[in-house]
Amino acid sequence: MLSRTSHEPFAPFERGETPNERTVAVAYIIAEPCIGTKDTACVDVCPVDCIHPAKGRTYDDGRPTFDETPQLYIDPTECIDCGACVPVCPVTAIFPLEDLPEKWRAYTEINASYVVGGKFQPDRFQIRRN
Amino acid sequence: MSSLQEIIHENVREGELHEKLDRRWVRCFACGHCCKIPDGQPGVCKVRYNQGGTLYVPWGYVGCIQCDPIEKKPFFHAYPGALAYSFGMLGCDLHCAYCQNWVTSQALRDPAAVAGPTRVSPAELILDALQQGGRVIVSTYNEPLITSEWAVALFKEARAAGLVTGFVSNGNGTPQVLEYLRPWVDLYKVDLKSFDDRHYRQLGGRLQPIRDSIQRLHEMGFWLEIVTLVIPGFNDSDDELTQLAEFLASVSPDIPWHVTAFHKDYKMMDPENTRPETLIRAAEIGKKAGLRYIYAGNLPGMVGDWENTRCPNCQKLLIERYGYLITGYQLTPRGCCPACGACIPGRWDPTFRQQITAHPFVPHRRSRSDLPVLNR
Secondary structure (H helix, E strand, O other), X not given: OOOOOOOOOOOOOOOOOOOOOOOOOOOEEEOHHHOOOOOOHHXXXXXXXXXXXXXXXXXXXXXXXXXXXXXXXXXXXXXXXXXXHHHHOOOOOEEEHXXXXXXXXXXXXXXXXXXXXXXXXXXXXXXXXX | OOOHHHHHHHOEEEOOOEEEOHHHOEEEOOOOXXXXXXXXXXXXXXXXXEEOOEEEEEOOEEOXXXXXXXXXXXXXXXXXXXXXXXXXXOOOOOOOOOOOOHHHHOOOOOOOOOOOOEEOOHHHHHHHHHHOOOOEEEEOOOOHHHHHHHHHHHHXXXXXXXXXXXXXXXXXXXXXXXXXXXXXXXXXXXXXXXXXXXXXXXXXXXHHHXXXXXXXXXXXXXXXXXXXXXXXXXXXXXXXXXXHHHHHHHHOOOOOEEEEEOXXXXXXXXXXXXXXXXXXXXXXXXXXXXXXXXXXXXXXXXXXXXXXXXXXXOOOEEXXXXXXXXXXXXXXXXXXXXXXXXXXXXXXXXXXXXXXXXXXXXXXXXXXXXXXXXXX
């Protein structure tokens, strides 16, 4: 039998899930240690550019830019679960969902409240900030 | 006891497919991820890594060896019946939950996937391939793109010995790696797993580099065949199969398309095994999209005429198959239909050379006894 470990990529399909629908945000999560750090090594290594906002980049959908957000966020739809971002984070802020410490569980939603599928989520992001 | 990771990191040399960046970072071009790798880290594939600003890549070993009929790759339009001496390396740039070769492909990600490498030189491996009756040597079982430098070293030796060379790949390539391979790789099979970018991201990749590579492989003159593993509920909708087949037909209607049946494996145990009716439906979608050579694979005797090659011009039966077994061969020495003269695209021998095997087998101990197994 297989044991699940932190080295293991996420199985895309969990038992009982309809394979066609990605019903849960399976991805890596950036948690609290990023706040005040925002190192951006993760942005540099990400092969699919799914970590936002990138430093010095302007977006045309009105989203808060690098200097305006407290932390970096992983777009759960664009993330390919490769894990390249994890070892380069100097403050160990990035976790696969299954290894996310319980105390930072809210960061799953916080990550998804910024961009999903490359699209800014203004309503969700506003709620999160208030 | 060395860990697999340590063994992998001892059998390397400097890679060619990369550029050096500032801060001792490198950018790798072996696969479509084009990883930017900081000093001290591996790429997504976990086998190519940056140490001190130099990219190191696998060298000098194989993860597994097997003698397969070429029909198993599957190539149906290249040297029918040939024995394809097949080697796998370790690691992959994707992490498909249904991988049928996960023991090698996920060896560095998943501790449950244990495959021990065997140290070997190009001359030793090619000699073994010839002794087994190999006509073709194929890099397969894991993703060959991530070990392209080593494959080219083996293929140079193979060419000199008169062997044909091939890749069985997920197609997540780059212009740089395909240019690098073109002089040394004859046959190229792409496993096109889906035509939905969201699905590809679940498997750990993106659709776009794979689409681009398929187009490029055809234009560059590799002999290209495509396989799609049809998975119920994942990629078997009429809509997705139609888009996929229409894309292939737009590249060339002469590209053979294999639709094969999923069986439960690795971590994807929920979808049902693919039924013959589903493969036949997929094949009919391919035909409607304009593809001329469509094969329903790995359910021998259950998919009617879809195992055979027919002349698209006059419908004459040209190659009959049952699974990997060739049961009839009617092509002319130039690879044409004997009835109407239409030429069938592919790589054909002047005559059918008979099959050494229609079943995979692991090479006999005698020919591998001089290959030392690394201590693990």
